[in-house]
Amino acid sequence: MKTLLVAEFREGKLREKYSQLIAFAKGLQTETSMFLVGSPTDLPQFSGTLFLADVAKYGEYNPTVHKQLLLDVIAKEQPEMIVFHHSSYGWDLAPRIAVALKAAQISEVIAIEDGVPVIPVCNAKLRRKITSKTAQTVLTLQAGAFGMEEDPTGTPTVIQIDTGVTGKVQCSGYEAAKLEGVDLTKSEIIVSAGRGVGKPENIAIVQALAKALGGDYGASRPVVDAGWVDHDRQVGTTGRTVTPKLYVACGISGAIQHLAGMKKSDFIVAINTDKDAPIGEVADVFVVADLKQFLPILTEKLLAR
Amino acid sequence: MNILICIKQVPDMESKFKINAEKNWYDRTDLAWRMNEYDEYAVEQAVRLKEQVGDADLTVLCIGGDQVKETMKKALAMGCDRGVHIADNDAYKREPIEIASMIAGFAKDKNFDIIFTGMQSQDRGSAQVGVMLAELLAIAAVTTIVSFAFDNGTISVKRELEGGTKALVSATMPVVLTCQLGLNTPRYPTLPNIMKAKKKELLTIAPDVGSSAISQETAAFYFPEKKSGGLVLEGELPDLAEKLIHLLKEKTGVLA
Ligand SMILES: Cc1cc2nc3c(=O)[nH]c(=O)nc-3n(C[C@H](O)[C@H](O)[C@H](O)COP(=O)(O)OP(=O)(O)OC[C@H]3O[C@@H](n4cnc5c(N)ncnc54)[C@H](O)[C@@H]3O)c2cc1C
Ligand SMILES: Nc1ncnc2c1ncn2[C@@H]1O[C@H](COP(=O)(O)O)[C@@H](O)[C@H]1O
Numbered sequence: 001m002k003t004l005l006v007a008e009f010r011e012g013k014l015r016e017k018y019s020q021l022i023a024f025a026k027g028l029q030t031e032t033s034m035f036l037v038g039s040p041t042d043l044p045q046f047s048g049t050l051f052l053a054d055v056a057k058y059g060e061y062n063p064t065v066h067k068q069l070l071l072d073v074i075a076k077e078q079p080e081m082i083v084f085h086h087s088s089y090g091w092d093l094a095p096r097i098a099v100a101l102k103a104a105q106i107s108e109v110i111a112i113e114d115g116v117p118v119i120p121v122c123n124a125k126l127r128r129k130i131t132s133k134t135a136q137t138v139l140t141l142q143a144g145a146f147g148m149e150e151d152p153t154g155t156p157t158v159i160q161i162d163t164g165v166t167g168k169v170q171c172s173g174y175e176a177a178k179l180e181g182v183d184l185t186k187s188e189i190i191v192s193a194g195r196g197v198g199k200p201e202n203i204a205i206v207q208a209l210a211k212a213l214g215g216d217y218g219a220s221r222p223v224v225d226a227g228w229v230d231h232d233r234q235v236g237t238t239g240r241t242v243t244p245k246l247y248v249a250c251g252i253s254g255a256i257q258h259l260a261g262m263k264k265s266d267f268i269v270a271i272n273t274d275k276d277a278p279i280g281e282v283a284d285v286f287v288v289a290d291l292k293q294f295l296p297i298l299t300e301k302l303l304a305r
Numbered sequence: 306m307n308i309l310i311c312i313k314q315v316p317d318m319e320s321k322f323k324i325n326a327e328k329n330w331y332d333r334t335d336l337a338w339r340m341n342e343y344d345e346y347a348v349e350q351a352v353r354l355k356e357q358v359g360d361a362d363l364t365v366l367c368i369g370g371d372q373v374k375e376t377m378k379k380a381l382a383m384g385c386d387r388g389v390h391i392a393d394n395d396a397y398k399r400e401p402i403e404i405a406s407m408i409a410g411f412a413k414d415k416n417f418d419i420i421f422t423g424m425q426s427q428d429r430g431s432a433q434v435g436v437m438l439a440e441l442l443a444i445a446a447v448t449t450i451v452s453f454a455f456d457n458g459t460i461s462v463k464r465e466l467e468g469g470t471k472a473l474v475s476a477t478m479p480v481v482l483t484c485q486l487g488l489n490t491p492r493y494p495t496l497p498n499i500m501k502a503k504k505k506e507l508l509t510i511a512p513d514v515g516s517s518a519i520s521q522e523t524a525a526f527y528f529p530e531k532k533s534g535g536l537v538l539e540g541e542l543p544d545l546a547e548k549l550i551h552l553l554k555e556k557t558g559v560l561a
Contacts, residue, residue: 010466010470061472063445063446086432087466087467088448088449088465088466088467088472091424091432091433091449092436094433095401095432095436095437096436096440098402098437099437099440103520104400104521105401105402105431107430107431107432107433108430108432116524116525119430120430121331121430121526122316122318122322122427122428122430123318124529125318125322125528125529126322126526126528126529127525127526127528127529128329128523128525129523129524129525129526130521130522130523130524131521131522131524132520132521133518133519133520134520134521168445168476169446169447169475169476169480170474170476171464171472171473171474172474172475173472173473174466174470174471174472174473175463175470175471175472175473176469176470177470179469188559189559213559215559221486221487224487225487226490231469234469237467237468238465238467238468238469239469245557245558245559246553246557253318253319267556267557267559269549269553274319275537275539276321276322276528278529280531280532280535280537281529281531281532282532283531283532283535284532284534284535284536284556285535285536285538285549285552286531286535286536286537287538287545287549288537288538288539289542289545293542294542294545294546297542297543297546298546298549298550301543301547301550302550302560305550305560
C-alpha cells in the first residue's frame with residue numbers, strides 16, 4: 001500500500017506538526033511519500049520522496065493551485081491513501097481531492113482500530129468506525145491523535161513539481177492572534193467556564209473558584225465568542241494549549257477541539273449536569289452537579305480551610 | 306443578489322443518545338431537534354447581507370424528513386425569504402457527497418451569487434458538504450469564515466486558522482462560504498417575525514439522488530469509554546465539595 005502525506009506551510013514556515021503525519025504512517029507501515037507547497041530551504045525531516053512545489057512561485061494556500069499540484073502527484077503516484085491534518089488547510093483541500101478522485105473521505109480520524117478509521121459523532125459523544133469502499137481514500141487526522149514522531153530524522157528525496165493553473169480565491173495576508181493579556185500556558189491551576197454557565201454574570205462564580213484555588217480562569221469557545229471572556233483565555237485548538245497541574249472544566253461538554261487544548265493537564269475535574277458529556281473521557285473526577293449551585297459551595301469550603 | 310443558505314436539523318447535543326437497532330447511527334426517536342449551530346451563523350450572515358444591500362433574495366434549503374420544516378421555519382423567521390425542503394427520510398444515512406450532490410442538483414441552474422453553509426454539522430461533523438458542493442458546481446469556496454464584508458461586488462472574509470491566526474481572503478461571486486462559530490451573533494426570531502414566517506413559501510420537492518455510488522460504510526457505532534480510573538461523584542452538594550477537596554489534597558499538589 002502507498003500513502004501520500006500532505007504537509008503544511010504557513011507564513012514562511014514549515015508547520016512542525018508534519019511529524020504527526022509521519023507518526024500515523026509509521027503505525028500503518030506503508031510506503032510513504034510526502035507532498036508540500038513549501039520552501040526548498042525549510043524541508044521536513046523525512047526519509048522518503050517529497051513532492052515539493054516552491055512556495056515562492058505558487059504562494060501560500062490557494063485552493064485551486066494546491067488542488068491541481070496535488071492531483072498531478074496523485075495521478076503519478078497512485079497512493080491508496082491521501083492523508084491530511086484535520087486543519088484549516090486539510091478540511092479545505094481534502095474534499096476537493098475526494099470529489100476529483102471520487103474517493104471516500106473520512107474526516108477527523110481519531111484512531112485506527114484493526115485497520116479501520118474511527119471518528120467522533122455528535123460533538124464527540126459517540127464514535128463511528130468507517131470502512132472505505134473506494135480504491136483511494138482521503139483522510140483528515142485530528143490534531144494530536146496519533147502523537148508526534150519524537151525526533152524526526154532523515155532527508156527527503158525532493159522531486160520538484162509545477163503547474164500552470166491559477167486560482168480565483170486570493171489570500172492577501174494574515175492577521176495575528178491578539179494575545180496581550182494573561183498567558184494560560186504558564187498557569188498551574190486553571191478553572192474554565194463553558195456554555196453551561198448560562199449567562200455572563202455567572203463568569204464571576206468561575207473566577208471566584210479560580211481565585212480560591214490560587215489559579216487563573218479560562219473558557220471554552222462559545223463563552224469567548226459571546227464576548228463574556230477575552231480570547232486570551234480560550235482553551236482549545238483555536239485558543240491556547242494548556243498543561244496545568246489542575247484543570248477544572250465547569251459546564252464544558254468536552255468537544256474534540258476543547259479537549260485538544262487541555263487533555264494533557266495532570267489532573268482534570270469536570271463539573272457538569274450531563275453525566276454522558278464527553279469531557280468524561282478525560283476527567284479524573286466528574287462531579288455531576290449544577291455549577292451555579294456547586295461552585296459557590298466548593299469555593300466557600302476551600303476558603304474556610 | 307440571489308443567495309442560498311443550506312441548513313441541517315440536528316439533535317440537541319445535550320440529549321441522552323441511544324444507538325439504533327442497526328448499530329450504525331443514533332436512535333432518532335425521543336430527541337429534541339434544532340438548527341445545526343454552525344448554520345445559524347450562515348442564516349444570520351445572509352440576513353445581514355440582505356439588510357445591507359436591500360435587493361437580495363434568500364432561499365433556505367434543508368434535506369430531510371418532514372420534521373425538518375420546523376427548523377426551516379426558524380430560518381424563515383430569522384429573515385430568509387423562502388424555503389426549499391428536499392424531502393428525504395434517508396438523509397441522515399447519506400454520505401456528504403450525496404448531500405452535496407442533492408444540493409448541487411437543485412442549485413445548478415439557479416445562479417446563486419453566494420451559498421452559505423455551516424463549516425460542519427454537529428452530528429455527522431464531516432466538514433465536507435460545503436466544499437464538495439462548490440466543487441460540483443465548479444465555483445470557489447472559502448471555508449471557516451469568522452468575518453464577512455461585502456463591498457461593491459467584492460467579498461472580503463477572514464478565515465480562521467489554527468492558534469487564533471486569521472487569513473484575509475477576497476473572493477468574487479459566485480462563491481460558497483462555510484461559516485464558523487463566532488462569525489456573528491445569530492438573532493432570536495421575534496414573535497411578529499415568527500407570525501410572518503408562517504406565510505412565507507416553503508416548497509417541498511422530491512430528491513434527485515443521482516448516481517453517486519456508496520463510498521463508505523459504518524462498521525461500528527458506539528459510546529466512547531470514560532477515563533479508566535476516573536471517578537464519578539453524585540449526591541448532596543456539600544458532600545461532593547468535601548469529597549472533591551479531599552481528592553484534590555490526595556491526588557494533586559495544588560492544595561498544599
Ligand atoms: C475548527 C473549530 C475550532 C474550534 N476551536 C475551539 C477551541 O479552541 N476551544 C473550544 O472550547 N471550542 C472550540 N470549538 C468549538 C467546539 O467544537 C465546541 O462547540 C465547544 O467547545 C463547546 O463549548 P462548551 O463545552 O462550553 O459548550 P457546549 O458544548 O454547549 O456544552 C455545555 C455543557 O454545559 C453543561 N451544562 C449546562 N448547564 C449546566 C449547569 N447548570 N451546570 C453544569 N453543567 C451544565 C452541558 O451538559 C454541556 O455539557 C471549535 C470548533 C471548530 C469547528
Ligand atoms: N441534510 C442537509 N440539508 C441541508 N444542508 C446540509 C445537510 N447536511 C449538511 N448540510 C450543510 O453542510 C454543512 C456541513 O455539513 P457536514 O459536511 O455534514 O459537516 C452544514 O453546516 C450544512 O450547511
